[in-house]
Amino acid sequence: MDKTYNPQDIEQRWYQHWESQGYFQPAGEGDPYCIMIPPPNVTGTLHMGHAFQDTIMDSLIRYHRMKGDNTLWQPGTDHAGIATQMVVERQLNAAGQTRHDLGREDFVKRVWEWKEESGGTITQQLRRLGASPDWSRERFTMDDGLSEAVGDVFERLYDEGLIYRGKRLVNWDTVLHTALSDLEVLNEEENGHMWHFRYPLADEQGNATDEHLIVATTRPETMLGDTGVAVHPEDSRYQHLIGKFIKLPLVGRLIPIVGDDYADPEKGTGCVKITPAHDFNDYEVGKRHDLEMINIFTDSAEINDDCPLEYRGLDRFEARKVIVADLDKLGLLDEIKDHTLMVPRGDRSGTVVEPYLTDQWYVKITPLAEPAIEAVETGRIKFVPDNYKNMYYSWMNDIQDWCISRQLWWGHRIPAWYDDSGKVYVGKTADIVREKYNLAADTTLRQDDDVLDTWFSSALWPFSTLGWPDQTDALKTWYPTNVLVTGFDIIFFWVARMIMFGLKFMDGEVPFKEVYIHGLVRDAEGQKMSKSKGNVIDPLDVIQGISLPDLLEKRTSNLMQDHKKDSIAKATKRQFPEGIPAFGTDALRFTFAALASTGRxxxxxxxxxxxxxxxxxxxxxxxxxxxxxxxxxxxxxxxxxxxxxxxxxxxxxxxxxxxxxxxxxxxxxxxxxxxxxxxxxxxxxxxxxxxxxxxxxxxxxxxxxxxxxxxxxxxxxxxxxxxxxxxxxxxxxxxxxxxxxxxxxxxxxxxxxxxxxxxxxxxxxDEAAQQGMEWAQQFIIGIRKIRSEMDIKPGKTLPVLLNNWSDTDQQQFEQYSREILSLAKIKSVEWLNSDSDAPDSATALVGEMQILIPLAGLIDKDAETARLTREIEKINKQLQGVMGRLNNPAFTDKAPANVVAQVQKQADEQQVALEQLQQQLAKIESM
RNA sequence: GGGUGAUUAGCUCAGUUGGUAGAGCGCUGCCCUUACAAGGCAGAUGUCAGGAGUUCAAGUCUCUUAUCACCCA
Structure with missing residues (x-):
């Protein structure tokens, strides 16, 4: 064996051996134990969060496997709809093409090619990490079996009335041209403005008068779609206007003034413009008052043809400027205030999301949520740490119907079909649909263009990977699985949905018994790691090492914001002046384990x-x-x-x-x-x-x-x-x-x-052995202390005298004499009779026994005096605290007897030690 | 605004049912002692964020204030 541990030499070959021998496969006997891997993005790469999570899972899996359980770690990957489609689209864009140039079929083919090409990266990296899932069972959310399961679930939910299609306001990503679920929208505070406009009241004939109501908005362009103005019904300032009309500037439409609680008299002027087709709150107001819904945007958020000519085709932000200027020209701009507002952005595209009126598919969630809440309430599913259940409840109790359609090409195409009249039928293929709905063979059917939210298929993961809808042995053996290991950021996206679907489709059985929530990996300064911050650490670089130039290259290339390059490079050089040395997989894994405490x-x-x-x-x-x-x-x-x-x-x-x-x-x-x-x-x-x-x-x-x-x-x-x-x-x-x-x-x-x-x-x-060892350690440490504090060369052997010893001490010494003599480097031991006169010595205590090292020629009197004084002070201080308690009758009367006894024992021991040391000090000083 | 968590040694963090505070790293001193200098031996370091309360006893339980972080609206 080499003198120094060198991880590079040993790691890779063992993995190959394990995998090729099939050691990761379940043993087939023992108690079933199963963990489902949270499927990573198939085309992604391993980051620190994965590495942390996978280390935890692998440790659990290896532990249970060694315990003899029938252990399955189910691996697999996720097709990651939007993320993957975006990557391939970007590749096309770089070549001057769009997906529309290719057409749907060829585009999807391209994505599959990309999946084949880069799909192995993350699973290879998992292998490098030593992960031991059963690769022979690896699944992909879009492989045949899983797609089959997705189709079945959709159809069943639809037939039960739990999936419906509806025209609703959705979060619309204007870059990716798709609806997003609430969870895919990130709301963040940004600096903006609040514009105040004067809206003229209309007279009987519908003409604008000189009277105005002042409305405020953060999105002026939406005024093109205003179909009402709301005031609070109790607001005495405006009550009389309810039922009257506003002549909408620039557009010329007459819009009603309605009384609605939504208008807050305390806020702004108390008047609110209502744009039902472009705001979630306004949508509700519009529905209550039967206001018209006018869509003003195209899919890309340009002003559409239902708006006045001069604004058509303008981008929303361009339109905003023009409209504000035009209103100003008309004298209708009252004021502009700085305002911080919550801006919703798509988590993938980063663009401002628009509420947009479209046809979408929804899952009616309440009937699914109720049993899912109950499963946690009754303890059938436990969160670890426990307090995460609060987060779960708070979301589940206020859950909204789930928008599951996405206007993408990459994903599970919705198994819904339309005939020429637009009537909808649900089934996996056109033929199945014809049969199911008794349609004539020549009925033309057109499949819905949309695909399903990726999380829809992920929600089935705990049973679809085990072969569902077939009642496989695997399903019977490992469902419900034992624990889900995941981050708190994904409780809503995934955990909650797996619980809902698991209960629904597995006869009320939970998908996992426990949910272990781990923390988020941050950098040494506590910052979240992100490409844009340039503080990402690649787990493989920690394992294999990376030079500074390579690390710099990695962190500063392909940056979205090029101007950050210098500061990132600077910070990286400061933090890793030599790059990162190779620490090896085991050290990384042990570090993750050591860091996995209960914190966030x-x-x-x-x-x-x-x-x-x-x-x-x-x-x-x-x-x-x-x-x-x-x-x-x-x-x-x-x-x-x-x-x-x-x-x-x-x-x-x-x-x-x-x-x-x-x-x-x-x-x-x-x-x-x-x-x-x-x-x-x-x-x-x-x-x-x-x-x-x-x-x-x-x-x-x-x-x-x-x-x-x-x-x-x-x-x-x-x-x-x-x-x-x-x-x-x-x-x-x-x-x-x-x-x-x-x-x-x-x-x-x-x-x-x-x-x-x-x-x-x-x-x-063996209690006796442990007590004996404690005794021996005290002996050895006592002598080492004297050595160290008296500056005695470590190599020098010392004569030792023992005083005030008991039979037990002699017996203990007997057990350990060889070891003590060697470890403490003792030349000779002499057991003094307690009355015999010991020479001047340095002292250590083992219980009541004194260890004496004669001073002659070895020890500095002053140094020993100082040392003893320090020791005495230390013990004195402790003793005072202990005695304080013992002298307090409240303590001795009320505290449990064993506690009092323990403290008494402590006091006695310290008392003896103190006396011994004081005696010794007096002796030394009198020399 | 609602909720959750955090605040302990210079730094990063543990701390079981309340019994008088620990680790790693860093720091100081001595040592290349035949497994290991990526090491050994010894050592120093705390108003447990502030305040109040319960208790014989509070880092731990209750209330409160402050600061920070995250989630939701």
Whole structure:
């Protein structure tokens, strides 16, 4: 083995081996355990969020697989309608074409080609991460089976009246020319203006008068579609005008003044212009008062032909300027105020979304939402952390019908057909429809042009991937799945919809029993990672390393806003002056696990991963030591004479506790605590103490073979358990090392990933060994402290005198004498009779026993005085607090007896220690 | 405006049913001790955001104020 851990050398080959051997496939026996991967965009690439999420899932999967469960991690990808279509359209645009030049069929063909070309990227990256899903079951939301399921669901919901078609206001993306669901629209505050216009009242003949109402708007261009003005019915200023008319400027239309609560008398002038076809609130007002709906835009938000000639063809923002200017010319512009407003933008295109009147398909959601709410209320589905259920409820209780049609070409085409008269029929193919609806064979049917929202197919993911609508064995085995691992940003988009559809189509069975919500990965400064901010870290760069020039190139190329280039480059150079070194997959995964606490944000800091890379190196070197001590040596594997030392029993005992702890943390999704427990045990107990304790035994000539066998065996077997404990989080390094040591234990299996996960054996918990170890540690640390604080060379061996000891102390020492002498570098030990006069010495305490190191020639009197004074002060301070409580009758009377006893014990111990140290101090000072 | 979460060592964060605060990184000193300098040994560091309350006892429970973040309107 190399002296230094080098992840590049070991990672890739193991993955290939695992996959080719089919180790990721379910075992077929044991309790079923299943996680569905949240399908990433098929043409996407892996980012830190994926890497984090997939590390968590893979750790759970490997843990359960090792526990012997019938474990399935179902992989697959999503067709990501808008995102994918946009990418291909952009490619076409770059070549001077549009999708319309190609036509629908050829365009879709092009998207499939693009999918074939780049579709493997993200799954390859997942492999690099060590993810172990059953690739043989990989699915894609648009493959045949899943498309079949989508068609079935649509048809069933339609037949039950839960899907309907309606002309409604939708969020219209004017660039992508498609409707968007509420969730795909991001509302953000932006600076804008509020324009106040004078709208003239009309007289009996319908002519404008000199009287005006003042209305305010943030979107002046919509006035072309105004079909009313609303005032509050109780508003005494305007009450008398209700029923009268306004002569709409520029357009000349007579529009009514209506009384409606929507007009807030406190806000602005109390008069509101009503544009039912271009505003969601106005739409409702319009419906209540039977106002006309006039659409003023084309699909691209240019003024359409239903508007006055001079505005036709103008872009909406251009029209805004012209209309304001024209009104100003007419003296109808009252004022312009600065105003911050919420602007809705399409999450993909970034353009301002327009409320727009179109025909769309909707899912009637309330009947589906009710059981979905109940499933969480009754605990059939649990959120982890629990408080996310509030977010879920708040959305579900106020849920709107779901607009599922998208005016795209890439996606599941809506299985609805129209005859020549425009009557609609729903079925997967024209033939099916003819049969279902008893239509004549020659009836011409035209399929709906639209496709379904991508989330419609994703909502079926937990059962469609298992073969539904067929009642497959897989479906019976793994549905409901155990846990969904996802980010909170996707609770509404996906989690809620899976719950609704799962309950609906799987006979009321939930799609998963738990939803584990993880945090969002941010950069070291806590900023969200984004291409436009230029602070993205590619998980593969962390694994493999990247030079500064390459990183700069990556972050500054293809920027939407070119002017940011310099500041991004500067920040990158400051943060990564040397680029990013290669940390390896295991270190990255361990870092993710360690960061996966209950918080919402996860800051990714290179210093953190560096620490865990060092941990890998520690493990690596521990393995080297273990190998050196056991390879080609007798470890007494089949030898009943094997003799365990107190230290051997101690580490075995600690291993049991660690195994228990780690399992508990895994069950509760506390990967941070699991990682911490593993790190602590491996480094600070096994490496720092046990390995050192093993040396005096193994290096000595006067130790029995049986004892050496015992220690060698413990050394290697505990280490092998550590590897298995760590494997779910760090698959590669544990496999690599395990392969080297498995033969020592005569293990004949091929891979660590199918070994059993260590379970605690309560009979191996050894209290006596642990107490003994504590005693020994106190002894050793006491001497080390004196050494360090007295500036004694580490190599120098010391004579030690023991005073005020008990029989127990002698027994403890007996158990650990060899180790103590070696680790504390002690030359000789003398047990003083308590009445004998000890020489002037530096002192440490082990309980009541004094460890004395004679001062002669070694120790500086002043330094020892100072040291003792510090110690005394420290203990004194603690003792005061403890005594304060004990002297308070309220405490001794009311606190539970065991707590009082514990505090009393503490006080006694500190009291003794204090006296000892004070005596010692007096002695030193009197020298 | 409604909701949720956060505020603990220089930094990033843990902290179980209330029992008197921990880790990693960083920092200081000594050491290349035959697994590891990506290391070892030893060490320093806290008005647990502010205030009030409940309690023998509050980082933890209640109320309140402030700041920040996110979600919804």
């Amino acid at each position: 944000d996860v800051r990714f800091d290179l210093q953190r991963i560096e620490g865990y890379r060092n941990f890998c190196n520690k493990l690596w070197n521990a393995a080297r030591y273990v190998m050196m001590q056991t390879e080609d040596k007798d470890i007494g594997l089949n030898n009943p004479d094997r003799e365990l030392s107190q230290a051997d029993r101690w580490i075995v005992s600690r291993l049991q506790s660690t195994a228990t702890e780690v399992a508990e943390h895994f069950e509760k999704y506390r990967f941070d605590l699991a990682a911490k427990a593993l790190y602590e045990f491996t480094w600070h107990e096994y490496c720092d103490w046990y390995l050192e304790l093993s040396k005096p035994v193994l290096f000595a000539d006067d130790v029995s073979d049986a004892a050496k066998h015992g220690t060698r065996h413990t050394l290697v077997s505990v280490f092998e358990s550590i590897l298995r404990l760590l494997h779910p989080i760090m698959p590669y390094i544990t496999e690599e090392i395990w392969q080297s040591i498995k033969s020592l234990l005569e293990i004949n299996h091929d891979t660590i990933m199918l070994q059993s996960y260590p379970e605690a054996d309560a009979t191996l918990i």
